[in-house]
Amino acid sequence: MTEIKNVSGTAFIIAELRVEGSEENNPLYTDEIVKLFLNDETKKVAKEIVKTFPPAKDMVKIRTKYFDDVLSTQISLGYQQVVILGSGLDTRAVRKGTEKVVFFEIDNQNTLLLKEESLKQNKISANVKYIPGDYVKDDLIALLAKNNFDFNLPTYFLWEGNITYLTKDEIIFVLKQIRDNVKNFKLSLDYFTEGVILRTTGYQEINDYRDELEKMGAPWLTGFENIDNFAEELNLKVSENFSTADLYKRYRPHSSLESNIFNFYFVCTLEG
Template sequence: MKSKSMSTPEKAAVSRAMEMLFAEKERLYIDKYSKEFLTGFNRFFINIMKHEGVRNWIMSLMEKAGPGIYGGFISRTKYMDDVLEAAIANKFDAVVNLGGGYDTKCLRFDFKGLEYYHVDQKPVMDNYKKIMSGLEGGIPAHVKFVPIDFNTQNLGNELVKAGYDKDKRTLFLWEGVTQYITLEAVVGTLEYIASCLKGSQVVFTYVPKSLFTSSETFPEYRKVIKLAKRVGEEWITGLESEKISEFIEQCGLVLIEDVGNTDYKKRYFEPIAREMAIMPIERIAYAEVKE
């Protein structure tokens, strides 16, 4: 039985909303929508954090519970925002947000005619649509919803039902999902993406396999894994970061870049002189479909 806990989509939404509490020169991105997807308690949580002293105290508690998790969340959001911005500028045809949760990219960006498919489990999707329909402007016309269980349903079949054509150059965003599903589901999804039009791309987060296989690796995060399991959100799949290029090639893709905490610090935080702990237990792989 699942313990009562904040849902994974809402955890990510809280982190995105928190970034708006910092001074404009320190923010990695602008997101005025994420707070709208929070429950009453978390709205209160965000409101009291407007006070710098309270915010610093709460963030110190968060760091003790999960070092660098907040920094990791906002870094991956920034990275995927940058990849999406480039795809829009390069006139891609479609964006597919896999496991999109309460992500607000479809509200924050001008898609300039691109199709946008928001893919997630039906209960998450239903709540997401309900909240979005109540926002000023409602659900954007370019947004299409695709309910799916990655472990049991075929991504290609479900996208086709929603009107997607894989002969369109597409950016696939896949944030915070792969550790929760089977390796077979990860491989199957990447192989489907590899069957799409040349030049299509995928950017996805993953956790190192050593996190599961060696208790000596990242010992300070063992409790994070245990807590996830206790609340019914068990981490079951990791990838070998030192072999990520080979793994992606086996799935039919070519690696563009593999990044992690040290890369985020250099790209995002050092230029603005912002001190930020970033978890080393999650990385991002960015790959492309080649002939």
């Protein structure tokens, strides 16, 4: 499956789920751009993976809605730079961008090329700088500096669908780099509790989903039981922290939870 190997398989899965979310009768968000990156092969792969764990659909839709809202708020407050770490097939530079806000997307070269070429072919422009590289191994600060990032401007960092696949040391390393070099920032991320990583939740469905992702070379490595304590150790503040169960009730007040896993999956926003 050449295309899936050249571009992260998880990026395609998330993109397919975003398309589905956008096409619902009462969508939580609208994303007409993401389908440009997809085809019958990616749809088939995503469908097979999600069969293992159907709640993954709503988990992605809920976090997309939350991160969209936080991003819009930061832009309205005057944040002029947005950095998307491990951006995958994210479309926010098109959907949420303005002339006054510069987006910086960091991911592997093949993923960014697919995105850039697809947008060009469809004559869609965005105020975005694509930065090929590994934000852990290649030095995040150096990557940003080479692309005219202004470390003194208020910046919003989006770290969506990434930290579960990193070690705790790698997560700490990235957060310290941002904390020590960016004057004014907020950062949003999503995470599972440690119980999910340790397979102690008692829900076999989430373990099965993990197994499918591991077969694709995307093992889950890190979760957090108390994000407040973790942030405090790094001299950061948690400004928001919600379980996706709480957000599910907020966004879908007339629906019942599909799975207890929503109680183990969180989104939060940190600030320096």
